[in-house]
Amino acid sequence: MALINCPECKRLISDTADFCPHCGFKLTPEIVEEIKRQKEKENKRTKIGCLIFLILFAILIVIGIYEIATMTPEEKRKMAIELQFNKLDGSHYMLTEYIKKHMYDPSSFRHIETFYIDKGEYLIVITKFRGKNAFGAYVINTVTAKVDLNGNILEILDWGK
Numbered sequence: 088m089a090l091i092n093c094p095e096c097k098r099l100i101s102d103t104a105d106f107c108p109h110c111g112f113k114l115t116p117e118i119v120e121e122i123k124r125q126k127e128k129e130n131k132r133t134k135i136g137c138l139i140f141l142i143l144f145a146i147l148i149v150i151g152i153y154e155i156a157t158m159t160p161e162e163k164r165k166m167a168i169e170l171q172f173n174k175l176d177g178s179h180y181m182l183t184e185y186i187k188k189h190m191y192d193p194s195s196f197r198h199i200e201t202f203y204i205d206k207g208e209y210l211i212v213i214t215k216f217r218g219k220n221a222f223g224a225y226v227i228n229t230v231t232a233k234v235d236l237n238g239n240i241l242e243i244l245d246w247g248k
């Protein structure tokens with residue numbers, strides 16, 4: 088015995104039943120055969136779809152690995168720097184984390200702008216943001232940090248008021 092979907096109400100029923108116990112639809116061996124054939128066809132289609140998806144996915148991975156493997160040191164360095172910054176607002180992930188951890192009210196943090204100066208061995212990252220101070224007033228601050236090429240904060244050079 089196997090379970091099939093009733094062609095009328097779509098609920099699961101036994102393929103040996105003469106009637107659907109839910110809606111009373113009359114089942115004949117021909118109808119049951121047809122339902123099973125359709126189901127098999129669908130399963131095959133799903134399997135092929137999954138296989139195509141997996142193949143495309145594998146191709147993308149291979150292309151990605153190939154692109155990284157063939158990158159010049161300059162391109163790798165550029166990518167490592169780009170990954171430190173949020174593509175949407177330009178903020179620096181690690182510096183934003185650091186600022187939030189050290190400000191009076193982290194939930195009041197609003198990023199304004201961030202830019203950086205490439206010093207070769209390290210970056211100088213400058214972030215301007217708005218946040219509440221100890222008196223509950225919104226103030227604009229600028230933090231300047233020395234950051235290594237992996238995005239780690241090496242030193243806070245200035246926490247301006």
Ligand SMILES: [Zn+2]
Nearest residue numbers: 093096107110
């Ligand atoms: Zn039914």
